[in-house]
Amino acid sequence: MKPAPFAYQAARSVDEAVALLDEHGSAAKVLAGGQSLMLDLHYRRTRPALLVDVNGVEELVGHGVDDGHLVLGALVRHADLERPVVDDPVGALLAHVAPYVAHPPIRARGTFAGSLAWAHPAAEWCAVAVALDAEIGLHGPSGRRVVAAAEWFHGPHRTDRTAQELVTEVRLPLLGAGTGIGFAEHRRTHGSFAFAAAVAAVGVAEGRVAWARIAMANAGPVPVRATTAERALAGQSVASCDGAVSEAGAAAAREADPRPEPHGSVEYRRHVLAVLVRRSLRQALGSAAAQVTRPPAGRG
Amino acid sequence: MEVTLWVNGDRYRVDVEPRDSLADTLRDDLALTGTNLACEHGVCGSCTVLVDGQAVRSCLLLTVQCSGRSIRTVEGLATDGELHPLQAAFAAEHGLQCGFCTPGFLMLFAGALEHDPRLDHDERRLEETLASNLCRCTGYVNIRRAVLRAARELRGEASPGE
Incomplete structure (x- = not known):
């Protein structure tokens, strides 16, 4: 099908975009990467009166580091993250996850912030945001506000954003040296939506897990943070934490709220989530260990 | 507009x-x-x-x-009636059958090879780019061969067996 008719305005600034959104409210949709919105328009699942194109808004381009955070402008494309954008494990994590997001031509257009605004339950970036306690920056008619990822997702395709607001940036805390990162996903074919996925970051100090952050994609209506699993790992010795990793996987699966799908019962989905959480944790523990500087050889 | x-x-x-x-x-x-x-x-x-x-x-x-x-x-893609190396390679390697997907594949790899002329040396990226488009006739093996041939041709290298 072809989209139903709509009007089109290319905004030149954040203020101009917000003014248009303020005027038109829920009748307007923001067009950034458009790689999900366009197909919903084709299906006529959404019929906006106006598209506000923000691709020409310079303020939304690029990334930087500010106050201990990697700041991604709303026009940072998935493809921009395929190589680490910052010398911190968070850059490595984004580069590790990026190839799981669709195909190269889609990644050239789609945006990180747009994925969070779209809030698909299977989206990898949404799980990353929840795992890392990202903050979503918005501009609206009454100014700027920042929303924690934990408060952002209200349901499938529902977020804390009001129709008058524009997502302008996403802030991801830098993880610091000694943090290991991991990501594991199961899907039916390359480029399919995640059947399930798990993202992990583990802080290691003096051979012990100082903290762990775990989130799962397509494990419920919104990304699920596995806090019980995180607690099960804290304080464990890295050298002998196989049991704790297994227990964390099982705990995460219990914390998930998966729905039955034609290709997977709830039991199967929980099983896969447990496996993926364990895999992501093993990756994270391995990458943390690889960062530990070995003492210089010599003196017997 | x-x-x-x-x-x-x-x-x-x-x-x-x-x-x-x-x-x-x-x-x-x-x-x-x-x-x-x-x-x-x-x-x-x-x-x-x-x-x-x-x-x-x-x-x-x-x-x-x-x-x-x-x-x-x-x-x-073709200039002055002469096929682009990708088009010639798709013909030489039987990289098409019904031909419906071919313009998409040609442009996909025209862009990818201009971006990275040594794409054929990056196995993961090559596979991933091949998987970006659907072909329902050839099964991708010949498309892959065509891309490898075109990449060499574009770098001015001779193809094996020539």
Whole structure:
């Protein structure tokens, strides 16, 4: 099908975009990467009166580091993250996850912030945001506000954003040296939506897990943070934490709220989530260990 | 809305609706029907064209977003009646059967090889790029061979067996 008719305005600034959104409210949709919105328009699942194109808004381009955070402008494309954008494990994590997001031509257009605004339950970036306690920056008619990822997702395709607001940036805390990162996903074919996925970051100090952050994609209506699993790992010795990793996987699966799908019962989905959480944790523990500087050889 | 497009080096002024996709404008307004449309939601890649050198799905881009941009389609690949090395390689390696997906694959790899002329040395990236588009006839083996041959040809290297 072809989209139903709509009007089109290319905004030149954040203020101009917000003014248009303020005027038109829920009748307007923001067009950034458009790689999900366009197909919903084709299906006529959404019929906006106006598209506000923000691709020409310079303020939304690029990334930087500010106050201990990697700041991604709303026009940072998935493809921009395929190589680490910052010398911190968070850059490595984004580069590790990026190839799981669709195909190269889609990644050239789609945006990180747009994925969070779209809030698909299977989206990898949404799980990353929840795992890392990202903050979503918005501009609206009454100014700027920042929303924690934990408060952002209200349901499938529902977020804390009001129709008058524009997502302008996403802030991801830098993880610091000694943090290991991991990501594991199961899907039916390359480029399919995640059947399930798990993202992990583990802080290691003096051979012990100082903290762990775990989130799962397509494990419920919104990304699920596995806090019980995180607690099960804290304080464990890295050298002998196989049991704790297994227990964390099982705990995460219990914390998930998966729905039955034609290709997977709830039991199967929980099983896969447990496996993926364990895999992501093993990756994270391995990458943390690889960062530990070995003492210089010599003196017997 | 009046929009100026640069397609294969030619300037066009077209009057489009905001809802018109770039693919529809190319086919219906400019009569450049080499760009094929199949799924119209970004899955199949038949409509892949280059916009400012980047391979994108022209079904997921509005024409009004392309004002002033440089677009390349399969019609612009051959020069003076001579096939582009990718086209010659697809013919030599039987990289097509029904041919419906071919313009999309050609533009996908025209962009990818311009971006990274040594794409054939990056196994993961090559596989991933091949998987971006759907072909239902050839099973990808010959398309892959064609891409490898074209990559060598574009670098001025002789193909094995020649």
